Amino acid sequence: MRAVLATLGEGFRSVARNWGLVVLLLAVNLGLALLLAVPLTVQLERDLAHRGASVDMMYGFDHDWWSRWAEEQEGFARTFGPDILGTGFAFRNVDLLLRGHLPAGLFARRTRADDAPSDDPVVAIDPAVLALGALYLIAQAFLAGGLLGVFRTPQGGWTFRGLVHGCGFYFARILRVSLLALFLAALVFALNAPLSRWLDERALAAVSETTALALGFGRHALLILVLILVHMLSSYAKVIVVREERQSAALALLSSLGFCARHFFAALGQYLAVIALLVLLLKAWAGVDARLSVSGWTSQLLALALLQLLVLGRIALRLGLLAGQLELNRTRGR
């Protein structure tokens, strides 16, 4: 426990010393999201112009208008719906992850229901959104080497040139680690499919509702846990690539497996602590968001700042975890 807190604390201190990196990652995230958000704004403005629904949508959500509008949409605009309100966005995203739609729809199970065109925006996630996600993943693989290079220096401080140099220097190796991690994730989803079917059959046959719910939630929780373990392996492999200047991604992954096995509880504890912090952050955000009535430009600016603060916090937590992992590997690694 002490190791978890100490390494994570050092990780967050390292992020605080290099806070500009968090802003930079937010800019990357925001820049990519704007590629689709701007066309959506233009389309919504055009479709709402002179409609009575525009006033209703300004003060709340006009479900009648939206349901009719959504029926006519093609492409990424179909993913706009009331289920992203409040903390709904998080549940929708986790749902997409568990169905295997991330990244680029690689691990989605091809069932008969999925083959048919679906009205469910979650099932019918648009290729443009998936492609943007895949692009983001590549961008993060590019940035990871530079970020670890910055966190490796104890005194802190970074320059854009130095960061880009680190990114380019480690990119090929870290990309190979990421591809191996994706292969592991594919294995996880492939094994998860028959297990899910079997557990779902047990849940359907269960006499008690509690048993059915436990089986349903249990299989999802298990999948999330295994995905976290895959991420842990991949993340420590990246740390080892940068710290020990390894050339081979496969050997770095094996070393990471050994390290994670030796320090399993400390490594997992870091994840649990960061997830707990993320839940707290989300809860605090949801509390403020629910009290903010957005209609005019001032309240919109406030809401936008609040939304971006949550994304910023989320990125800071991710970087804190990465720096914490580097610290744990430095103090416990051979």
Next chain:
Amino acid sequence: MARPGWAYRNRESYWLNSYGKPALTLQTLEGLLGDETMTRILRTYARRFRFAHPTTEHFIATVNEVTGQDWRWFFDETFFSSGRCDYAIEAQNERSRRIEGWAEGPDGRLVLHPVEGGDRDDETGPRDSTVTVTRRGEVRMPVDIAVWFADGRRVAESWDGKDRWRRFRYPGAKVVRAVVDPRRRIALDVDPANNVWVEAEGAARRAATKWAARWMFWLQNLLELHTLLG
């Protein structure tokens, strides 16, 4: 809609035409006839045909008998038609046209009308307005129209809905809001969102940025979730 259950194309078509559309049709009929008359129709129908096997024709005959009018047209448009019902409204405010310069007066002599300076698109000047109601579907229903003006006046219009469109002109008045079927009597209207026109454009811009920002936030978090898999 008036066909045996087994004669529908598929299950969705059966469900829509046996449950959804009949309910909306009866609700529309109630909207046109009023609550009291509709209650009398249903009471008469239920009492007369209890423990029997009435058909669609029996119901239509009951409606005609209770109302004392021929409502066959309504059932032709709904029960015996697969047409869509959709009314929409648009409005336009234009700067009032005025005579400027030398022109003939009422007695035929030339009179100099003052030329007003300034921007011709000045928002504060008098306006002439037109409100256009369009029937976008095949179903014809009589509709009410309510129009609100900038000076606070409200005008109620009606239209038999038989043509494809009907235009109402209001010289010297600026329309701020226009609604077709303001009392929502036509429950069969498939797109109630185009039944209301508002003058304000700012609302659309603000609503668009508000919801696009929220959608972008979802997307940002989705992008961030991708890092769990890399």
